[in-house]
Amino acid sequence: MRGTRWLSADEQRIWRTYLQANQLLRDALDRQLQRDAGMPHGYYIILAMLSEAPGRSMTMSQLARTVSSSPSRLSHAVAKLERAGWVRRRRHETDGRATIATLTDDGFDVLAEAAPGHVEEVRSVLFDPLTPEQVRQLGEIFTAVLAPHDDRPGPPS
Amino acid sequence: MRGTRWLSADEQRIWRTYLQANQLLRDALDRQLQRDAGMPHGYYIILAMLSEAPGRSMTMSQLARTVSSSPSRLSHAVAKLERAGWVRRRRHETDGRATIATLTDDGFDVLAEAAPGHVEEVRSVLFDPLTPEQVRQLGEIFTAVLAPHDDRPGPPS
DNA sequence: GGTAGATGGTTGAGGGCTCAAGTGTGCGGC
DNA sequence: GCCGCACACTTGAGCCCTCAACCATCTACC
Numbered sequence: 048m049r050g051t052r053w054l055s056a057d058e059q060r061i062w063r064t065y066l067q068a069n070q071l072l073r074d075a076l077d078r079q080l081q082r083d084a085g086m087p088h089g090y091y092i093i094l095a096m097l098s099e100a101p102g103r104s105m106t107m108s109q110l111a112r113t114v115s116s117s118p119s120r121l122s123h124a125v126a127k128l129e130r131a132g133w134v135r136r137r138r139h140e141t142d143g144r145a146t147i148a149t150l151t152d153d154g155f156d157v158l159a160e161a162a163p164g165h166v167e168e169v170r171s172v173l174f175d176p177l178t179p180e181q182v183r184q185l186g187e188i189f190t191a192v193l194a195p196h197d198d199r200p201g202p203p204s
Numbered sequence: 205m206r207g208t209r210w211l212s213a214d215e216q217r218i219w220r221t222y223l224q225a226n227q228l229l230r231d232a233l234d235r236q237l238q239r240d241a242g243m244p245h246g247y248y249i250i251l252a253m254l255s256e257a258p259g260r261s262m263t264m265s266q267l268a269r270t271v272s273s274s275p276s277r278l279s280h281a282v283a284k285l286e287r288a289g290w291v292r293r294r295r296h297e298t299d300g301r302a303t304i305a306t307l308t309d310d311g312f313d314v315l316a317e318a319a320p321g322h323v324e325e326v327r328s329v330l331f332d333p334l335t336p337e338q339v340r341q342l343g344e345i346f347t348a349v350l351a352p353h354d355d356r357p358g359p360p361s
Numbered sequence: 362g363g364t365a366g367a368t369g370g371t372t373g374a375g376g377g378c379t380c381a382a383g384t385g386t387g388c389g390g391c
Numbered sequence: 392g393c394c395g396c397a398c399a400c401t402t403g404a405g406c407c408c409t410c411a412a413c414c415a416t417c418t419a420c421c
Contacts, residue, residue: 186218
């Protein structure tokens with residue numbers, strides 16, 4: 048591939064800093080949640096998003112979009128959460144293709160128990176080291192990163 | 205845990221934006237590299253870091269620190285890369301505990317082949333959507349996130 | 362009302378990662 | 392010289408994820 052737009056020295060340094068920090072955050076969150084709540088971070092998010100949904104319920108595909116998961120990953124994950132008794136699945140009443148996942152009371156309790164430690168971890172590893180201005184910038188930066196993928200179709204090229 | 209410092213509405217929104225963007229980046233990179241080079245992103249980084257080291261070589265523990273990996277993860281990964289013929293391992297000459305990993309010529313070729321597509325992907329998904337000012341901010345933000353973990357021992361609490 | 366394609370979801374195989382436990386080597390103190 | 396501990400690394404089991412294949416249902420269209 049001739050004419051590749053290589054990264055400048057600055058860009059490369061920034062990219063690597065980002066990767067490293069990212070790995071740090073991911074490891075910290077996964078370790079903390081695994082230790083204190085016996086679940087990986089991705090599972091926590093599933094429970095958290097369900098807990099905020101009306102009726103503590105969502106279809107699998109809504110849920111997949113909400114937690115940025117592939118259908119397959121979500122299916123495996125919810126199967127596991129269901130075995131743990133934290134989520135229940137049932138058929139959608141009017142659309143026979145869809146499945147509705149619901150957070151159980153047990154699931155809610157586990158989530159409530161895990162939340163404070165998790166939030167504390169997020170704070171200490173991400174927000175505490177940043178100034179309020181940097182937090183604001185962080186939000187804008189990743190909003191910009193996501194923008195091209197909001198699947199409102201972009202201008203036809 | 206009473207007295208938890210919960211996230212404000214803004215912080216929560218920003219945190220979720222970050223998680224979502226992150227998942228997007230990770231998925232995009234892994235998919236692109238898996239498709240075009242038959243390896244996950246973590247393996248690419250290992251090859252890339254080795255390629256820049258003197259003699260294209262590093263001890264396993266240096267390498268682990270460089271790519272932010274646990275010893276175990278790295279060991280598994282290098283074992284696989286060695287089976288593929290892209291890396292060789294040999295004993296350190298003066299420290300019998302250490303192992304030196306070296307990028308092979310085949311490994312270098314694979315890396316050189318994969319690099320342009322990978323860089324293009326990084327650009328299109330991360331740098332292109334950002335202004336130069338935001339790129340600079342990104343670097344400073346994650347430098348700040350990493351700072352508390354530079355294991356120069358901090359002030360004794 | 363029948364058919365083609367889109368949509369919603371699951372499954373199994375294969376691979377990567379974590380955690381805990383293990384091996385072997387170096388080093389400081391006695 | 393030996394003992395104990397730290398260090399460098401590896402291993403295996405189990406878990407999570409990806410990818411591709413699959414089934415079922417819905418929808419549009421003729």
